[in-house]
Amino acid sequence: MAHPHDVPTSAQLLESVRQWLERDVMPAVDARLQFHGRVAMNLLAMVEREIEIGPAQANEHDKRLKILGCADDYELAQRIKSGEMDDRLEEVKALVYASVVDKLLVANPKYLEK
Amino acid sequence: MKTNALVDALARDLSRVLGVSEISNLRRLTGGASRETWRFDADDSSFVLQRVRPGTVGGLKQEPSVLVMAARHGVPVPELVFDGSASDELTEPFMIVRAVEGETIARKIQRDDAFGLARQNFCRDAGAALAKLHSIDVQEVIGLENEDQVVRYREVLDFLQQPHPTFELVFKWLVANQPESCRRSIVHGDFRLGNLMIGPKGIEAVLDWELAHLGDPMEDLGWLCVKAWRFGGTQPVAGLGSYEDLFSAYEQHSGIKVDADIVRWWQVLGTLKWGIICISQASSHLSGVMRSHELAAIGRRVCENEYDLFQLLEGEW
Incomplete structure (x- = not known):
């Protein structure tokens, strides 16, 4: 979708902050702050990934929900809980698994290698 | 009160609770969401204080009695030195155990x-x-x-x-x-x-x-x-x-x-x-x-x- 913003893109802005943390901040702080710094860097990298692949993932998620006849994850969770999905659990599991993989591709892609 | 004054006051309260003349090296360790944990020395031994954070529901619950019972049955646990679960001497319920050396990370x-x-x-x-x-x-x-x-x-x-x-x-x-x-x-x-x-x-x-x-x-x-x-x-x-x-x-x-x-x-x-x-x-x-x-x-x-x-x-x- 078109937007009026100049470069750097939002992902590039986040990347620049993350690299500053890594290059200048981390070596200058104590172990406790380094731990919190690493958490912060991971979060920035996560949002960078979400900006990049999030829109395509949203499309895929929409398709999955349509197959299951649900508007969103709230409705899906509710209908699994109530038993309405009991006759198609195999299909539900396969589609829910695909969305878990998508979540990990943003949150922590390395986790999928284990 | 400034942090130092708070620490000094806690040290005074602890020396009264334990009946010792001096509390040294009192310092805060990282604790969970419902507890604060402190470590200190007294009479050539090291101790750990666990105190319930203000506003936590349920106090220390049964923890001191469970510790005593576990020790009695041979489970390795820190030795309970003072059960303050029903005491108001440190404002909130607390207990003091003898410190065990080692690593948790x-x-x-x-x-x-x-x-x-x-x-x-x-x-x-x-x-x-x-x-x-x-x-x-x-x-x-x-x-x-x-x-x-x-x-x-x-x-x-x-x-x-x-x-x-x-x-x-x-x-x-x-x-x-x-x-x-x-x-x-x-x-x-x-x-x-x-x-x-x-x-x-x-x-x-x-x-x-x-x-x-x-x-x-x-x-x-x-x-x-x-x-x-x-x-x-x-x-x-x-x-x-x-x-x-x-x-x-x-x-x-x-x-x-x-x-x-x-x-x-x-x-x-x-x-x-x-x-x-x-x-x-x-x-x-x-x-x-x-x-x-x-x-x-x-x-x-x-x-x-x-x-x-x-x-x-x-x-x-």
């Missing part, structure tokens, strides 16, 4: 050369400690919570109001496959690296008894095998050992045969439970109870537990 225990022998002995020690704990007559400690864990975490997830289709699928499996609980024991409730003081030879003390409750003893074994508590290690038990080694140590000390399927059921519940706790930690940040990017980050780790659950149940559900 999982990464160090898993990697440092100093813990090679401790790693070898881990399953043996963990199996023995849990067997002794679970052999205690449940009548010996009064007032421990006695709740169905599936019902409890169902309520927590409903309360949090975040949609997790994976967890709904797993709840279905848990309910359909719930094992007949044949024993009821005192369960530690959070037996894992991080809550165990590890010395060069193995487990020196089991810490953090605040989640102790009555339940199926296999809950403790299953929890110890949850993937999050392997801290990246490949072995199933705390990243350090095999199911077989843990079960055989437990069987040797308890005389009770371990049913691996029941432990697995508890491992599934444990993985789900940790996922729900992750949601709850992120919501502490979102609701403003405790603003922290670390807690916020935990919200995006819930999907790791969902993935673990799919791996655990693959081909079986």
Whole structure:
């Protein structure tokens, strides 16, 4: 979708902050702050990934929900809980698994290698 | 009051409580959400103070009595020096234990050369400690919570109001496959690296008894095998050992045969439970109870537990 913003893109802005943390901040702080710094860097990298692949993932998620006849994850969770999905659990599991993989591709892609 | 004045005042209160002339090296250690933890020296010994954070419901609960009972049955625990669970001398309920030396940080225990022998002995020690704990007559400690864990975490997830289709699928499996609980024991409730003081030879003390409750003893074994508590290690038990080694140590000390399927059921519940706790930690940040990017980050780790659950149940559900 078109937007009026100049470069750097939002992902590039986040990347620049993350690299500053890594290059200048981390070596200058104590172990406790380094731990919190690493958490912060991971979060920035996560949002960078979400900006990049999030829109395509949203499309895929929409398709999955349509197959299951649900508007969103709230409705899906509710209908699994109530038993309405009991006759198609195999299909539900396969589609829910695909969305878990998508979540990990943003949150922590390395986790999928284990 | 400034921090220093607060520390000085606490030191004075402690010397009065313990009847000693001087408290030295009083310093704050990291604590959990409901407790503050302090360490100090007095009379050439080191002690740990645990004090309930102001506003925490339920006080210290049964923790001091559980510690005493566990010690009496040979479970390695810190020695209780002062039970302040019903005292107002430090404003909030507290207890003082003798400090146990060692390491609690999982990464160090898993990697440092100093813990090679401790790693070898881990399953043996963990199996023995849990067997002794679970052999205690449940009548010996009064007032421990006695709740169905599936019902409890169902309520927590409903309360949090975040949609997790994976967890709904797993709840279905848990309910359909719930094992007949044949024993009821005192369960530690959070037996894992991080809550165990590890010395060069193995487990020196089991810490953090605040989640102790009555339940199926296999809950403790299953929890110890949850993937999050392997801290990246490949072995199933705390990243350090095999199911077989843990079960055989437990069987040797308890005389009770371990049913691996029941432990697995508890491992599934444990993985789900940790996922729900992750949601709850992120919501502490979102609701403003405790603003922290670390807690916020935990919200995006819930999907790791969902993935673990799919791996655990693959081909079986």
